[in-house]
Amino acid sequence: MSRIIAVSNQKGGVGKTTTTINLATAMAACGSKVLIVDFDPQGNATTGFGIDKTKCEKNVYAVITEQCTVKEAIYHTDVPGLDIVPSTVHLSGGEIELVSAIAREYRLKNALAEVADVYDYVFVDCPPSLGLLTINALTAAQQVMVPLQTEFFAMEGISQLFRTIELVKRSLNPNLELMGVLLTMYDRRNNLSGLVEADVRGHLGRKVFNTVIPRNVRVSEAPSHGKPVLLYDVHCPGSRAYMSLAAEILKTKAEV
Amino acid sequence: MSRIIAVSNQKGGVGKTTTTINLATAMAACGSKVLIVDFDPQGNATTGFGIDKTKCEKNVYAVITEQCTVKEAIYHTDVPGLDIVPSTVHLSGGEIELVSAIAREYRLKNALAEVADVYDYVFVDCPPSLGLLTINALTAAQQVMVPLQTEFFAMEGISQLFRTIELVKRSLNPNLELMGVLLTMYDRRNNLSGLVEADVRGHLGRKVFNTVIPRNVRVSEAPSHGKPVLLYDVHCPGSRAYMSLAAEILKTKAEV
Numbered sequence: 001m002s003r004i005i006a007v008s009n010q011k012g013g014v015g016k017t018t019t020t021i022n023l024a025t026a027m028a029a030c031g032s033k034v035l036i037v038d039f040d041p042q043g044n045a046t047t048g049f050g051i052d053k054t055k056c057e058k059n060v061y062a063v064i065t066e067q068c069t070v071k072e073a074i075y076h077t078d079v080p081g082l083d084i085v086p087s088t089v090h091l092s093g094g095e096i097e098l099v100s101a102i103a104r105e106y107r108l109k110n111a112l113a114e115v116a117d118v119y120d121y122v123f124v125d126c127p128p129s130l131g132l133l134t135i136n137a138l139t140a141a142q143q144v145m146v147p148l149q150t151e152f153f154a155m156e157g158i159s160q161l162f163r164t165i166e167l168v169k170r171s172l173n174p175n176l177e178l179m180g181v182l183l184t185m186y187d188r189r190n191n192l193s194g195l196v197e198a199d200v201r202g203h204l205g206r207k208v209f210n211t212v213i214p215r216n217v218r219v220s221e222a223p224s225h226g227k228p229v230l231l232y233d234v235h236c237p238g239s240r241a242y243m244s245l246a247a248e249i250l251k252t253k254a255e256v
Numbered sequence: 257m258s259r260i261i262a263v264s265n266q267k268g269g270v271g272k273t274t275t276t277i278n279l280a281t282a283m284a285a286c287g288s289k290v291l292i293v294d295f296d297p298q299g300n301a302t303t304g305f306g307i308d309k310t311k312c313e314k315n316v317y318a319v320i321t322e323q324c325t326v327k328e329a330i331y332h333t334d335v336p337g338l339d340i341v342p343s344t345v346h347l348s349g350g351e352i353e354l355v356s357a358i359a360r361e362y363r364l365k366n367a368l369a370e371v372a373d374v375y376d377y378v379f380v381d382c383p384p385s386l387g388l389l390t391i392n393a394l395t396a397a398q399q400v401m402v403p404l405q406t407e408f409f410a411m412e413g414i415s416q417l418f419r420t421i422e423l424v425k426r427s428l429n430p431n432l433e434l435m436g437v438l439l440t441m442y443d444r445r446n447n448l449s450g451l452v453e454a455d456v457r458g459h460l461g462r463k464v465f466n467t468v469i470p471r472n473v474r475v476s477e478a479p480s481h482g483k484p485v486l487l488y489d490v491h492c493p494g495s496r497a498y499m500s501l502a503a504e505i506l507k508t509k510a511e512v
């Protein structure tokens with residue numbers, strides 16, 4: 001039975017896509033079978049693997065509008081054991097189209113049922129908003145991972161996101177739980193990072209992953225080569241952090 | 257007659273709010289009368305001035321749902337000559353509510369007509385999406401400013417944004433034009449910044465502002481003190497860059 005994880009935060013640029021790409025790669029490197037669903041109309045997760053979005057006739061928009069199944073829209077990446085359902089520009093019209101659709105919040109959940117016994121983990125990369133696409137991802141998921149940039153503005157939206165998670169849990173998906181908050185782009189040279197970390201750990205305690213992702217230029221260079229940072233530069237601080245995050249998640253699963 | 261400028265890019269975390277706050281402050285410092293409309297449900301522009309969102313009964317959501325006028329929802333900031341219409345969490349429901357409203361794309365435009373002769377510039381800080389809130393801002397504006405982080409993923413969404421601007425220009429607002437692309441968070445130590453700059457200036461030429469905003473930690477610290485960076489540390493590279501951007505804009509206006 002796949003564990004479906006929505007990677008979500010309505011604050012923009014906090015590392016949702018970067019975490020989806022690199023954590024999924026690290027989990028696949030540890031032997032898990034992993035699927036990424038690129039649920040952002042920008043399609044950054046798709047491009048991050050060097051896939052040409054204009055050639056993806058079968059894509060996540062076609063899946064949620066029931067023009068094809070998830071299995072038909074799966075593409076292999078260069079990482080063994082890691083597949084992706086790509087996003088294309090059509091998805092940006094998808095949100096408004098879904099507003100008046102039947103069972104609009106369950107489109108993704110119903111589509112993913114078909115691959116429940118194929119993958120160990122499914123990561124859904126969400127857009128920076130709390131609209132119907134994110135609601136679909138939260139309804140399909142068992143857990144939510146919240147990347148949080150260690151900057152002032154990033155803290156602000158967290159309570160709004162938690163309220164939305166509660167709302168979805170109450171009326172659409174009772175199984176939904178917070179997997180954890182992941183601190184990203186941590187910069188040791190910048191006091192603000194330390195202050196934000198202390199504040200977040202103070203408020204959320206064990207709900208914050210031990211692993212912290214450092215700001216590391218190799219991480220932001222990797223997508224321009226169409227590769228996850230683990231393939232681009234496996235020894236850099238960014239790669240090591242995502243590997244230790246994968247180990248932290250796999251260890252917790254073992255304990256459950 | 258106010259010049260209304262939408263600050264927009266659906267890519268998250270590229271510096272839309274930071275540019276709105278600090279450019280508006282710099283323009284006010286040069287003697288212009290300026291209004292900021294915080295049109296992002298996260299309300300970062302509101303908090304960036306130390307305003308308590310929970311106390312703003314009159315806000316931009318009330319304005320676009322016609323519960324009050326813009327004039328009633330104006331708050332003064334600590335910067336002389338700079339006012340703001342704050343955003344609150346109610347705005348996140350606003351987008352879905354607008355879908356079936358009459359003249360849904362013109363709500364902001366109609367509301368701002370009331371203050372057309374009060375302000376020289378109105379800056380609308382947009383959320384990271386191309387939904388109805390951004391469409392409202394593009395319909396109300398004469399110009400669009402596009403902050404672009406000098407990173408790989410940030411380049412990807414530009415053509416989608418330009419397509420949306422064309423669409424709005426054709427069917428909702430024939431006066432709309434691109435004011436310019438502003439390169440932000442430029443980091444001299446990172447090759448990627450230089451590559452992105454060369455690429456963007458190569459493609460867009462004069463449509464890219466000469467002024468480039470450097471990555472500067474003082475800029476990201478300022479909002480935690482509830483101040484624009486020009487009030488927090490007027491001599492830092494971030495403040496100087498936003499002042500030179502204001503001068504570049506005021507000079508262009510003089511030439512028109």
Ligand SMILES: Nc1ncnc2c1ncn2[C@@H]1O[C@H](COP(=O)(O)OP(=O)(O)OP(=O)(O)O)[C@@H](O)[C@H]1O
Pocket residue numbers: 011012013014015016017018019040044126127128184185186213214215216217219220221238266267268269384407408409410
């Ligand atoms: N650890 C890191 N070190 C350095 N740069 C990073 C790191 N993580 C992400 N970045 C860069 O920061 C930018 C924002 O990251 P990313 O696009 O993953 O965020 P996002 O939350 O998915 O954004 P959006 O809200 O637009 O979907 C990207 O240019 C990315 O390359």
Ligand SMILES: Nc1ncnc2c1ncn2[C@@H]1O[C@H](COP(=O)(O)OP(=O)(O)OP(=O)(O)O)[C@@H](O)[C@H]1O
Pocket residue numbers: 010011012013128151152153154267268269270271272273274275296300382383384440441442469470471472473475476477494
């Ligand atoms: N020139 C800069 N130097 C350093 N940090 C910056 C700079 N500009 C913005 N930042 C920081 O980067 C983060 C993203 O900036 P900001 O919130 O303004 O982007 P945005 O495009 O408005 O994001 P969103 O898409 O969520 O609305 C913030 O934490 C901000 O403080």
Ligand SMILES: [Mg+2]
Pocket residue numbers: 016017018040044125126127
């Ligand atoms: Mg993303």
Ligand SMILES: [Mg+2]
Pocket residue numbers: 272273274296300381382383
């Ligand atoms: Mg913003």
